[in-house]
Amino acid sequence: ILDDEEGGVLFCSAPPAAASSSSSAFGYASIEQQRQRLPVYKYRTAILYLVESHSTSIIVGETGSGKTTQIPQYLKEAGWVDGGRIIACTQPRRLAVQTVASRVAEEMGVKLGQEVGYTIRFEDFTNENLSALAAQGVTRIKFLSDGVLLREMMDDPLLSKYSVIMVDEAHERSISTDILLGLLKKIQRRRPELRLIISSATIEAKSMANFFQNSKRRRGVESEGHGMKVEPAILSVEGRGFNVQMFYVAEPVPDYLQAAVSTVLSINEQEPMGDMLVFLTGQDDIDTAVQLLTEEAQKNGKPSSDLMVLPLYSGLSCGDQDLVFSLTPRGKRKVVISTNIADTSLTLEGVVYVVDSGFSKQRFYNPITDIENLVVTPISKASARQRAGRAGRVRPGKCYRLYTEEFYLNEMAADGIPEMQRSNLVSCVIQLKALGIDNILGFDWPSSPSPESMVRALEVLYSLGVVDDDPKLTSPAGFQDPMISKMILASNKLGCSEEIITIAAILSVQSIWVSVRGLKELDEAKLRFAAAEGDHVTFLIMYRGFIQSDKSPKWCHKNFINYQAMKKVIEVREQLRRIAQWLGIALKSSGSDTQVVRRAVTAGFFANACRLEAYSHGGMYKTVRSSQEVYIHPSSVLFRLVQLSSLINILLY
Ligand code: ADP
Ligand code: MG
Numbered sequence: 001i002l003d004d005e006e007g008g009v010l011f012c013s014a015p016p017a018a019a020s021s022s023s024s025a026f027g028y029a030s031i032e033q034q035r036q037r038l039p040v041y042k043y044r045t046a047i048l049y050l051v052e053s054h055s056t057s058i059i060v061g062e063t064g065s066g067k068t069t070q071i072p073q074y075l076k077e078a079g080w081v082d083g084g085r086i087i088a089c090t091q092p093r094r095l096a097v098q099t100v101a102s103r104v105a106e107e108m109g110v111k112l113g114q115e116v117g118y119t120i121r122f123e124d125f126t127n128e129n130l131s132a133l134a135a136q137g138v139t140r141i142k143f144l145s146d147g148v149l150l151r152e153m154m155d156d157p158l159l160s161k162y163s164v165i166m167v168d169e170a171h172e173r174s175i176s177t178d179i180l181l182g183l184l185k186k187i188q189r190r191r192p193e194l195r196l197i198i199s200s201a202t203i204e205a206k207s208m209a210n211f212f213q214n215s216k217r218r219r220g221v222e223s224e225g226h227g228m229k230v231e232p233a234i235l236s237v238e239g240r241g242f243n244v245q246m247f248y249v250a251e252p253v254p255d256y257l258q259a260a261v262s263t264v265l266s267i268n269e270q271e272p273m274g275d276m277l278v279f280l281t282g283q284d285d286i287d288t289a290v291q292l293l294t295e296e297a298q299k300n301g302k303p304s305s306d307l308m309v310l311p312l313y314s315g316l317s318c319g320d321q322d323l324v325f326s327l328t329p330r331g332k333r334k335v336v337i338s339t340n341i342a343d344t345s346l347t348l349e350g351v352v353y354v355v356d357s358g359f360s361k362q363r364f365y366n367p368i369t370d371i372e373n374l375v376v377t378p379i380s381k382a383s384a385r386q387r388a389g390r391a392g393r394v395r396p397g398k399c400y401r402l403y404t405e406e407f408y409l410n411e412m413a414a415d416g417i418p419e420m421q422r423s424n425l426v427s428c429v430i431q432l433k434a435l436g437i438d439n440i441l442g443f444d445w446p447s448s449p450s451p452e453s454m455v456r457a458l459e460v461l462y463s464l465g466v467v468d469d470d471p472k473l474t475s476p477a478g479f480q481d482p483m484i485s486k487m488i489l490a491s492n493k494l495g496c497s498e499e500i501i502t503i504a505a506i507l508s509v510q511s512i513w514v515s516v517r518g519l520k521e522l523d524e525a526k527l528r529f530a531a532a533e534g535d536h537v538t539f540l541i542m543y544r545g546f547i548q549s550d551k552s553p554k555w556c557h558k559n560f561i562n563y564q565a566m567k568k569v570i571e572v573r574e575q576l577r578r579i580a581q582w583l584g585i586a587l588k589s590s591g592s593d594t595q596v597v598r599r600a601v602t603a604g605f606f607a608n609a610c611r612l613e614a615y616s617h618g619g620m621y622k623t624v625r626s627s628q629e630v631y632i633h634p635s636s637v638l639f640r641l642v643q644l645s646s647l648i649n650i651l652l653y
Contacts, residue, residue, distance in 0.1 A: 009259045009266075011247035011400060031107050035073075038066030039237050046235060047071060048078050051164065051195050054233040055188055056212045059199040061237030063386065064347045064393050067199045068100050068168050069107065072141045075164050080195075081140040085163035086128075090146040092174035094120045095314040096345040099325065101125070101143040111137070118143040122508075122572050146176040150183070153435055158187055164195040169345055170208065171200035171382075173418035173447070175428050181446050183435070185212060192228065201344040202382050204415075205234045211446050242392035244354075248405040256357040257285055259402045261292050263355050264335055268307060271398070274352025275334040277342060277390050281361040281376050283511070286311045286337045293335065306331060312338035312346075315510035317564040324348070340379070343386045347393070354391040356384060358403040358412075365424045367452035369628040370607075372424045380416045384408060420449045425457040430482050433461075460607050484508075487604025488580060491597075496590035499540055499597045501580060505573035506539045512565045514556075523640070525560035530637040536601050537594050538637045543569070 035041065040061060050057040061067050068089065075087050091097045101118035110116055114137030117126030126139040144152075146167070153159060165184060170177060184196055198208055209232040253259040260278050267276060280286050290311050297307040312324050328334040328350055336348060340360045360379050365372040379387075384401070391397030401408065420428070428449075432440055441454055464486045484504045491500035506512060513522060529545070531537040542559075546566050549555035556563040577587065590596045602609075610621035610630055621630050632639050 009253060009263050009402070010250045012250050012405070035066075035070065035107065038070060039239050040066035040070045043235065043237055044070075044074050048074060050233040050235055051075065051080075051197065054229045054231070055192060055194070056196045056198065056209075056230075056232040058205050058208055058232050058234045059197060059237065060205050060234070061199070061201070062239030062241055063201045063344045063389060065237050065239050067237070069104050071166060071197065071199070072143075073104065073108065076140055080163045084138075084161075086139065086161050087141050087164045087166070088149060088159075088162045089141070089143050089166040089168055090149050090177070090180065091143065091345065092146055092169050092172045092177055093314060093341055093345050094145055095316070095321070095341060096169070097143045097145050099321070099346055104141060104143070113139075115139060116141045116143075119148050120145045121148060122568070122575060146174065146180045150176055150180060150431055150435070153183065157435070158191050159194070160191070162194065164197060166197040166199060168199050169201070170198045171202050171344070173416070173420070175419045175423060175425075178418060178420050178446050179428060179431065181211070182444050183437075185444065198232075201386060205236075208232070208446070209234055241389055242394075243396045244388050244392040245396070245398045246388065247398065247400045248408065249402055250404070252404055252407070253402050256280075256359060256402050257289055260337075260355050260357055261289055261296075263400050263402065264293060264307075265296060267353050267355075267398075267400070268333060268335075271353065273333060274395075274397070275328055275336070275348070275350040276353040276355060277348060277351045278335065278337045278355040278357075279340060279342070279360075279387050280337060280357050281359050282339060282374075283311075283313050283315070286313055286339065289337050293337075306333055307335055308332045309335045309337065312336050312342060314339075314341060315565070317562075340383065340387075342390065343383055348390070350394060351390050352395060352397045354387055354397065354399040356387045356399060356401050356403075358384065358401060358407070362416075362422065363419065364422045365453065367450060367456045369623070369626045370424075370456055371623070371626075371628050371630070378403075378407075378412055380414060381408065381412045382415050384412060418447050420445065420447060423453075425449055425453045426460050426483075427481060429454065429457040429461060463607065464604075483604040483607070485604075487600050488576070488585065490603035491600040492585045494590070494596040494600050495586075495588045496593070496596045496600055497580060497585055497587050498589040500600050501573055501576045501587075502543050502569075503536050503539055503597070503601065504576055505569045506543065508572050509565045509568045512539075512542070512562055512569065514560050514562045522560050526637055527640065528559065530640070531594070533594050533598060534638055535636050537597065540594070540597070 029037070040047070047057070047059065059067060059071070068091075072087050072089050075081075080087055089100075091100065097118050097120050101116055102112050105112040105114075105116040108116060112118075113125040114127050117139035119126055119142065126142055127137050128139055149159070149165070159165065167177060167180060167184070170181070181198070184194075188194055188196065196212075198212075212232045213230070249259070257280065260280060264276060264278060278289070280289060290309050293307060293309040297309060308328065310324050311320065316324075324336055325348070334350070336342070336351075342348060358378055359376050360383070361374050362377050363372055364375050364377075388399035388401075391399050429440055432443065437443060440458070441451065461482055464482055484507065488497065488500055488504060491497040513526070526538075529538050529541045531541055542561065545559070546552075546555065546561070551566070551570070553563045555561075556566060580587065607625065609624045611624060613620045613622055619632060621632075622628065623630060
């Protein structure tokens with residue numbers, strides 16, 4: 001279909017797989033009309049009946065069918081918020097929480113943060129002030145990340161203010177979702193009136209149903225008296241996806257980023273109007289692709305000048321986020337380049353072409369070496385199907401897979417691996433401990449983590465002094481990450497808590513660098529702040545610069561620093577300071593003494609210590625705990641310094 005000239009990519013078409021149904025695009029329908037045209041609308045009564053009569057309902061429906069935005073509204077309309085109760089809807093991704101909450105507020109014609117609100121870590125946009133005067137705008141539908149709901153259990157173990165909890169995107173199988181499912185099952189035994197909705201785009205609904213059923217049978221919970229069935233109900237919402245024509249590359253592509261860029265350009269030249277959605281793996285990839293395409297679009301006289309190229313990943317500024325979801329201007333073609341967040345969590349209207357790299361970035365943890373890597377790995381077939389489906393929302397679409405059909409059929413796994421089974425479990429264990437779950441190895445998981453990973457995690461927590469012999473939690477979990485907690489506690493004795501709190505705040509935001517404007521300049525900007533003592537001290541120098549500039553956006557721009565991220569750092573830092581004070585930590589600055597700062601960092605992160613291998617000119621280190629080979633990451637300020645020193649080594653010897 002696309003020709004192979006100028007380094008383009010050759011595709012072969014495959015017979016269409018999905019059946020189509022007919023329905024017209026939205027046009028300019030009123031919000032009410034739009035709501036009624038969604039596939040879930042036909043199931044409104046059925047859903048409300050199931051929730052009324054079953055303690056757990058499992059709802060499966062294609063992305064865009066209206067699960068997330070509609071079901072909470074149906075519940076509210078049916079009276080599930082009466083008597084001051086609240087409906088919760090959890091999401092594994094922060095960005096999705098914000099976006100769906102603001103969409104639902106818009107649909108209901110209310111101000112975000114009042115009747116419809118959201119909470120993610122470090123950001124609370126709800127009104128739970130129940131005084132009579134404020135009763136008007138009190139939050140009734142609350143979107144939150146599943147991690148935040150877990151934290152709420154610390155203050156309110158039975159989550160008593162919620163009437164219905166909808167665990168959305170359950171197929172993502174994030175660690176927090178899995179912990180949440182395990183705990184909600186326990187809560188249900190104490191609060192039989194609580195209703196659970198488990199919803200997802202693709203789910204092994206049966207195994208999820210078994211998970212909720214087994215225990216109840218085993219432990220013999222009675223449902224009588226509440227008139228409710230304990231067997232979970234399963235409802236499948238039939239979508240109205242359009243046909244998506246599939247294309248595969250004829251030969252494996254050597255570089256999926258280049259292939260994605262040239263595919264976008266060819267689609268733009270050869271295919272009728274319609275937006276594109278491109279799946280790459282992470283911020284770096286995406287920023288590079290955006291840059292390449294933007295440069296292309298700016299070349300005058302080229303047909304690609306009508307391209308509007310936008311990135312989509314978590315950690316994006318609000319302005320950039322809004323652009324992605326806004327209507328495409330007339331005569332323009334939107335190209336959204338995304339991580340797998342657009343697989344199922346978010347709905348983009350108007351997408352007709354999908355370009356799928358076939359990869360995503362996933363965490364993999366090896367409990368033997370105790371090393372966690374972010375690895376670019378092939379996605380699963382389930383995920384590939386989800387991605388393709390994004391092209392058939394408004395009219396028949398096309399999906400260009402940058403891998404061969406043979407690869408899809410024979411190499412891709414049917415489903416992904418739950419995050420629980422491929423992660424370091426330190427923060428998972430500490431969360432459970434903080435919630436008073438002491439028999440961690442015996443916890444009832446939707447899918448069990450490996451015992452090795454559990455034991456490793458307990459070991460680390462023990463050596464940090466966070467759990468004692470029992471093993472019970474020794475101190476209140478004021479800070480979420482045990483290594484960061486330890487670092488802050490150590491700074492108390494060393495007299496550098498102000499500096500360490502700054503570092504902790506910076507570590508909690510995704511990246512404080514802007515990376516869109518070219519790697520070379522970014523490198524130079526980094527070197528301007530680089531301290532030979534490493535990244536943590538470099539962070540301090542940057543932070544001081546930012547404060548001295550009077551928190552100026554201009555200063556950030558000049559230095560390739562992400563202004564939004566720095567604003568977040570200031571906010572998080574304030575919160576950490578309050579927690580520290582509450583824990584009795586003296587707020588002290590060590591001035592220019594960076595040695596104590598490094599000692600505090602080491603106290604927290606000693607488990608990651610490595611030794612430089614003598615005579616290794618490549619700057620190879622080995623971890624102290626397991627002698628695993630490791631190298632300095634290219635994003636570290638030390639990367640350049642190490643390169644320089646190994647060059648000197650080579651020259652000298
Ligand atoms: P699901 O959860 O089943 O994937 P959603 O409830 O998220 O579906 O979306 C249902 C519909 O609501 C979408 O098909 C789209 O038409 C509309 N929608 C959702 N989010 C937005 C948004 N941010 N902007 C515009 N329309 C949206
Ligand atoms: Mg959804």
